[in-house]
Amino acid sequence: MVFWKKLFSNSDTVATSETTEYSRELFNSDAQDFAQPQIIFSTERDINLYELEELCDRVGWARRPLRKVKKAINHSFLVVSMWEVQGKKRRLIGFARATSDHAFNATIWDVVVDPNFQGRGLGKAMMKYTISQLRSEDISNITLFADPQVVKFYQRLGFILDPEGIKGMFWYPD
Amino acid sequence: MVFWKKLFSNSDTVATSETTEYSRELFNSDAQDFAQPQIIFSTERDINLYELEELCDRVGWARRPLRKVKKAINHSFLVVSMWEVQGKKRRLIGFARATSDHAFNATIWDVVVDPNFQGRGLGKAMMKYTISQLRSEDISNITLFADPQVVKFYQRLGFILDPEGIKGMFWYPD
Numbered sequence: 636m637v638f639w640k641k642l643f644s645n646s647d648t649v650a651t652s653e654t655t656e657y658s659r660e661l662f663n664s665d666a667q668d669f670a671q672p673q674i675i676f677s678t679e680r681d682i683n684l685y686e687l688e689e690l691c692d693r694v695g696w697a698r699r700p701l702r703k704v705k706k707a708i709n710h711s712f713l714v715v716s717m718w719e720v721q722g723k724k725r726r727l728i729g730f731a732r733a734t735s736d737h738a739f740n741a742t743i744w745d746v747v748v749d750p751n752f753q754g755r756g757l758g759k760a761m762m763k764y765t766i767s768q769l770r771s772e773d774i775s776n777i778t779l780f781a782d783p784q785v786v787k788f789y790q791r792l793g794f795i796l797d798p799e800g801i802k803g804m805f806w807y808p809d
Numbered sequence: 810m811v812f813w814k815k816l817f818s819n820s821d822t823v824a825t826s827e828t829t830e831y832s833r834e835l836f837n838s839d840a841q842d843f844a845q846p847q848i849i850f851s852t853e854r855d856i857n858l859y860e861l862e863e864l865c866d867r868v869g870w871a872r873r874p875l876r877k878v879k880k881a882i883n884h885s886f887l888v889v890s891m892w893e894v895q896g897k898k899r900r901l902i903g904f905a906r907a908t909s910d911h912a913f914n915a916t917i918w919d920v921v922v923d924p925n926f927q928g929r930g931l932g933k934a935m936m937k938y939t940i941s942q943l944r945s946e947d948i949s950n951i952t953l954f955a956d957p958q959v960v961k962f963y964q965r966l967g968f969i970l971d972p973e974g975i976k977g978m979f980w981y982p983d
Contacts, residue, residue, distance in 0.1 A: 706912040707914075710910045742908065742952075744910070776979065777980040778916075778978065780978070781978050782975055796976055796978055797976065797977060801957070802957070802960050803952065803976055804960070804964075804970055805968065805975070806969070807949065808949055
């Protein structure tokens with residue numbers, strides 16, 4: 636992954652990727668200090684699908700054909716991943732993606748945080764990163780469909796439930 | 810528009826576009842009979858933006874920059890338009906579009922039907938056409954955000970409100 640290489644570069648001049656720029660803010664220590672695990676975010680979409688499947692397994696999601704997951708990632712407007720980095724090791728601990736018309740609307744899908752990393756504000760940080768990325772693309776209507784147990788989580792992030800009575804609706808094949 | 814040319818061709822062999830194929834089903838008279846207005850559907854995205862704006866004006870929508878509307882149409886997965894055709898005249902009377910990851914999910918936006926053509930089942934027909942197009946692309950999770958007054962309309966089409974407590978949520982900039 637490109638961001639990986641950049642992360643371990645000593646040069647500030649390579650900090651052109653969104654990942655590096657954002658990870659700088661999140662680093663609470665010098666980038667050369669490999670003793671402490673760090674959390675970084677990335678918009679690179681070159682995700683290892685098996686690693687992603689493993690993450691989704693950990694939260695108990697039904698498995699999906701990797702071919703379709705790959706297609707969905709390729710056709711998402713935004714792909715966000717969250718990594719724990721310690722020394723030369725990295726581990727995928729969070730994921731989210733968004734579809735969009737690139738102009739008005741985006742819809743966030745597949746938000747997942749490793750259960751071992753939940754309860755530390757990392758899901759919140761990942762969603763804030765996701766929102767900031769969408770806002771930087773001038774998307775003003777960010778939507779999602781929230782399971783009942785995460786409605787409050789999204790409300791704390793500023794998401795509004797059924798604004799003006801607008802209702803989320805689903806159509807499934809018979 | 811391509812479909813336009815095809816519509817007025819006498820040859821059956823040109824019926825390769827989705828528009829022509831679908832319009833055949835909808836024609837209740839011979840294609841040579843120009844006396845009766847016909848309703849046709851199209852997935853062509855070469856929509857005249859001023860004609861679309863005029864349609865949206867008729868239902869009282871707030872105007873949006875045409876540059877952004879064009880971008881949104883270009884980046885939608887599916888663009889559906891509904892036309893009244895009489896002789897050589899055609900008139901845009903309905904519109905809808907959908908964003909998608911091309912694999913699992915689609916979200917339908919900007920559903921509009923000319924008020925003069927409402928109450929005849931045309932909105933229903935346009936939505937059925939939209940669903941059939943998404944289904945033909947193997948999209949199984951079709952979503953939308955419905956204003957309170959159209960929730961029942963979508964329910965009659967098979968859309969489910971908040972299935973398993975899943976809630977539609979919106980984030981807007983401050």
